[in-house]
Amino acid sequence: MISARAAMHGLAAAGLAGAALLDRFSPQEYSFYPRCPFYALTGHLCPGCGATRAIAELLHGHVAAALHFNAAVTLLLPVLLWYFAKMYWTAVREDRIEWPQIPEPSWRIALACVLLFAVVREIAPAIF
Amino acid sequence: MNYFIKRELNEYGPYSLADLQKYVASGNILLTDLCRSEGLTDWVPVSQVIGNIPVPAAAPQPAPGSVYGGSAPAYAAPAGYAAPVVSQYPPPPSLHWGILVLLGVLTCGLFGWVWAFVQAAWVRKVDPESKALLYYGISVGLLVLMFGAGFAEGMAGRPGAANGGIFLICRIAGGIMWLVAAFNMRSSIEDHYYSKEPIGLSLNGVMTFFFSIYYFQYHFTRINEMKQRQLTGYPG
Numbered sequence: 001m002i003s004a005r006a007a008m009h010g011l012a013a014a015g016l017a018g019a020a021l022l023d024r025f026s027p028q029e030y031s032f033y034p035r036c037p038f039y040a041l042t043g044h045l046c047p048g049c050g051a052t053r054a055i056a057e058l059l060h061g062h063v064a065a066a067l068h069f070n071a072a073v074t075l076l077l078p079v080l081l082w083y084f085a086k087m088y089w090t091a092v093r094e095d096r097i098e099w100p101q102i103p104e105p106s107w108r109i110a111l112a113c114v115l116l117f118a119v120v121r122e123i124a125p126a127i128f
Numbered sequence: 129m130n131y132f133i134k135r136e137l138n139e140y141g142p143y144s145l146a147d148l149q150k151y152v153a154s155g156n157i158l159l160t161d162l163c164r165s166e167g168l169t170d171w172v173p174v175s176q177v178i179g180n181i182p183v184p185a186a187a188p189q190p191a192p193g194s195v196y197g198g199s200a201p202a203y204a205a206p207a208g209y210a211a212p213v214v215s216q217y218p219p220p221p222s223l224h225w226g227i228l229v230l231l232g233v234l235t236c237g238l239f240g241w242v243w244a245f246v247q248a249a250w251v252r253k254v255d256p257e258s259k260a261l262l263y264y265g266i267s268v269g270l271l272v273l274m275f276g277a278g279f280a281e282g283m284a285g286r287p288g289a290a291n292g293g294i295f296l297i298c299r300i301a302g303g304i305m306w307l308v309a310a311f312n313m314r315s316s317i318e319d320h321y322y323s324k325e326p327i328g329l330s331l332n333g334v335m336t337f338f339f340s341i342y343y344f345q346y347h348f349t350r351i352n353e354m355k356q357r358q359l360t361g362y363p364g
Contacts, residue, residue, distance in 0.1 A: 046233060
């Protein structure tokens with residue numbers, strides 16, 4: 001079984017490789033990126049649709065364009081990166097995984113906002 | 129000298145060395161928990177503190193069905209305390225199910241693929257016979273293969289070629305293997321919580337079919353909360 005430290009190193013390396021791929025091959029120019037299964041099945045955007053393009057825009061410093069493609073992911077990404085950095089630091093120092101303990105009201109509000117975002121984006125796409 | 133114990137984000141104590149030995153012997157404190165002595169700030173595994181000091185023989189196991197159902201606080205046990213309440217098995221992955229759902233929807237389900245491996249790896253620890261990890265590997269492998277093929281087609285200037293024919297078969301086969309893995313994991317989890325840690329957990333087949341990892345994580349969250357309540361003595 002791989003150690004917690006090795007697992008987190010692997011995840012960080014995979015994240016960096018993904019960022020490099022997005023930086024080199026823009027999702028707007030290349031079509032090989034996987035399509036959202038929910039969108040493929042239903043034709044409706046899920047809360048995560050546009051995340052790949054949003055992250056690609058963020059990598060180039062285009063925050064407004066990132067918000068246009070997926071505001072939820074763009075706004076939550078710093079929080080997610082912060083929790084990942086904490087997990088990574090704990091794994092490197094103590095060789096154990098400490099899953100984020102996010103207060104219940106926080107994740108409930110975040111989940112509600114993300115679902116609301118998906119609904120609003122679907123019925124009023126002009127807002128974004 | 130007294131000691132403090134840390135598990136995940138929670139701290140307990142102080143305990144004397146004799147108490148520490150007693151709780152390690154009874155299974156309330158694990159050798160992998162962190163420990164520090166009073167006045168110091170560095171945390172080290174309990175195994176380093178206990179070292180070669182012999183610990184008393186383990187206390188008898190509680191009756192089936194009482195492992196997580198009781199209300200006796202493990203760390204606040206009175207002198208002469210005998211009934212262990214913490215299992216020798218590793219706890220299930222402790223990410224809250226709500227956060228898993230949040231990350232799942234934000235990544236179009238991609239995080240769910242990763243989390244399936246985390247859950248299957250835990251199941252493998254408590255049930256070495258489990259094949260869920262292998263089945264998830266095949267399932268995600270097929271989907272990654274499609275991504276790789278799509279990448280190659282895209283680079284060759286034929287975008288969209290990865291949407292039909294053999295790729296459709298790969299997609300269906302990947303989906304079927306995903307379900308096989310989910311039901312294999314369901315069987316292992318039920319076996320574990322019926323025999324080794326008897327809390328009588330029963331997993332619904334329909335929920336397993338539609339929500340698999342999210343549904344499992346809901347129960348893991350519940351089990352972890354029950355364990356935590358027993359450790360801290362809070363009724364919840």
